[in-house]
Amino acid sequence: QSVLTQPPSVSGAPGQRVTISCTGSSSNIGAGYDVHWYQQLPGTAPKLLIYGNNNRPSGVPDRFSGSESGTSPSLAITGLQAEDEADYYCQSYDSSLSGPVFGGGTKLTVL
């Protein structure tokens, strides 16, 4: 069981917008630690997509954005494309573990 909670799956048609939520607790997101998002394409290593709630590393399209909403931040993907089909993970820091914690992952299906 993961420390952070994400929906197991989301789906959308090409061109649509989807969001993925991430819920934590008082020792991680609720304590004010930043949330980061990763994309994992099938058979590959995770890739940092968003850091610090809504910062994109170089090369990440602006179709990907993060938002902070209390203890339930989210990732939004606009203008869905077939190549966005992947698993998405949220991550924060947990003070009780002194290390990163992850959500269980959300599988995005592009219909």
Place this chain on the structure above:
Amino acid sequence: EVQLVESGGGLVQPGGSLRLSCAASGFTFSDYWMNWVRQAPGKGLEWVANINQDGSEKYYVDSVKGRFTISRDSAKNSLYLQVNSLRAEDTAVYYCARLRSGWNALDYWGQGSPVTVSS
């Protein structure tokens, strides 16, 4: 170009040991916290351990404390994970990952090294 390349994984019997290595290049290795993250087959990501820049601070997830040891050698630009007393539930792909400066985000990952614990 930042590169992280893991090696040392393989098939090992329950109770056995392995030493995973991660060769870093393209950045000043001694400036960064480094991490090991694992992913069991068909499952999500799980942080395993991290180590600070000079190796004086190390932290582990509870399930591996006393069995796994993280270390680093800045002269060789390498990160290591000694895994002992392996259990079936340790079966996973093990990734090394760099902690982005000033953030708790993992900005570069290796390709992963698979570890299978089975008799």
